[in-house]
Amino acid sequence: MPKEYIKNIKKTLLSDNYYILNKVTFDYLMKNGRWVNTMREVYDRGDGAGILLYNKKKRTVILTKQFRMPTYLNDNEDGFLVEIAAGMLDKDNPEACIIRETEEETGYRLKSIEKVYEAYSSPGVMTEKMHFFVGEYTDDMKVNNGGGVANEHEDIEVLEMPFNEAIDKLHNGQIVDTRTIVLLQYAIINKLLE
């Protein structure tokens, strides 16, 4: 829907090599009443979904570990990141996506999931909106070893650990992925494993 404080939106494609990077110029009406011409580079990879898998009885969670090049280029010593299971939506709805990604990445076929948040990942630069879920797993839901899709060169380690260990990693700086921090804090605040 058009807005009275924004006009002349023009997109120039900078790259569609894998995902879409556009240069977006637009006129924006500032609160002081002046129109300014503004430029933003905007990266569009679609939306994503992520999930914290938890087992109340065992008081455990399942996380993943994988190499993330962008973090390696910015201060993450070995480039590996401990994360929730997550994936991009493709053409799926968020629920179908996260059930599929969970099975691919961790090997667990979930029966039910709960949506807890919807939030923009990096609103200054990316269009991506993340759909956050939590889901209970039990040992009998394991249908394969996980690890990701081999022909997409995914190489994912599945980490099942006590919830308290995950919280320690959160507090001592070993978990540095925002999405993972969000869902572990959700679990603490809502006493998910109690």
Ligand SMILES: Nc1nc2c(ncn2[C@@H]2O[C@H](COP(=O)(O)OP(=O)(O)O[C@H]3O[C@H](CO)[C@@H](O)[C@H](O)[C@@H]3O)[C@@H](O)[C@H]2O)c(=O)[nH]1
């Ligand atoms: N060739 C190539 N492949 C790519 C590229 N970028 C991603 N891929 C492939 O695209 C797939 C992405 O896997 P997903 O599990 O769907 O996504 P994800 O990388 O785990 O992303 C999740 O976390 C991101 C945050 O780090 C989120 O941004 C994203 O929405 C999602 O939740 C992987 O197979 C990866 O190899 C690229 O530039 N080139």
Ligand SMILES: [Mg+2]
């Ligand atoms: Mg993934």
